[in-house]
Amino acid sequence: MLNTWLMTTVDLNADLGEGEVLTDNDARVLDTITSASLACGSHAGNPVTMRTTAAACVARGVTIGAHVSYPDRDGFGRRVLERDSEQLVQDIIDQWTVLSDEVRAAGGVVSYVKPHGALYSQMGVDRSVAAAVVEALDRLGRPVLVAPSGSVVMVLAREAGLQVVSEGFPDRGYLHDGRLVPRHVVGAMIEDPVLVGARAVSMVLQGGIEAVDGMWTPVEVRTLCIHGDTADAADAARSVRTALEANDVSLQSFVRTGPDTPGARASRAG
Secondary structure, X not given: OXXXXXXXXXXXXXXXXXXXXXXXXXXXHHOXXXXXXXXXXXXXXXXXXXXXXXXXXXXXXXXXXXXXXXXXXXXXXXXXXXXXXXXXXXXXHHHHHXXXXXXXXXXXXXXXXXXXXXXXXXXXXOHHHHHHHHHHHHHOOOOEEEEEOOOXXXXXXXXXXXXXXXXXOOOEOEOOOOOEOOOOOOOOEOOOHHHHHHHHHHHHHHXXXXXXXXXXXXXXXXXXXXXXXXXXXXXHHHHHHHXXXXXXXXXXXXXXXXXXXXXXXXXXXO
16 A cells, blocks of 8 residues: 655665775766765765765766764764764764865765764664754754654754655665664665665655564655665665666655755855
8 A cells, every 4th residue: 555645756865985085886876866975084984085976976966965973983983972962063063064165176065964874873762862963953054954764853853943854775674663773683784786676666655664574664755875885886776766767756856956055055154
């Protein structure tokens, strides 16, 4: 049974710029997606990679977001760090500023924020972390926030009047409560590109996905994410796009940039 909020368009994003250079795999992913979340240096990436990846996004008309994280390069941003609220707010602002400078130099604009790894997970369940993320975005000029479906941060961000985009992961396993399967657990990653495409269609057209225990799990999505740090990311992205278009779902960025959009105002503020 199709969900009552049946969609005909959806965004397809990927987390990119997490290497020391713009890789061929990143470039292939960029040929398929509509939005790219670029590492800001705290968990991965560097200014050169930020600028070259941003230039590649601009050349393809791909919307750019800031993939902010806990300051944890050794743990690739996948460890929860103890940061007080003001430290975390400043972490996010600093990362946005570094990326914005490089993106601006490449002729682009940063339009949204999507936290990475442990920060993404924590803002979904920890009210104090979620509040810090919302505060940081407010100080940055209120760019769009990409967040987990049904999360604490979505509630707080909407209460604050921020634009929030709910995200689903067709290349990740889900628990029946809507959380992602931890990466160290069997079933965390979906490696078959054809299956990834089928799961994307399920999320968009049926409003959910089968969890690892076989239970049906509702997942609200306005954007779908492919993890760019996997070897088959480009094939998975292409499979998702092909499967969606075969089901009359078109791909379109959730952000329109221009001089009066939140992304443009926030980038100038950064």
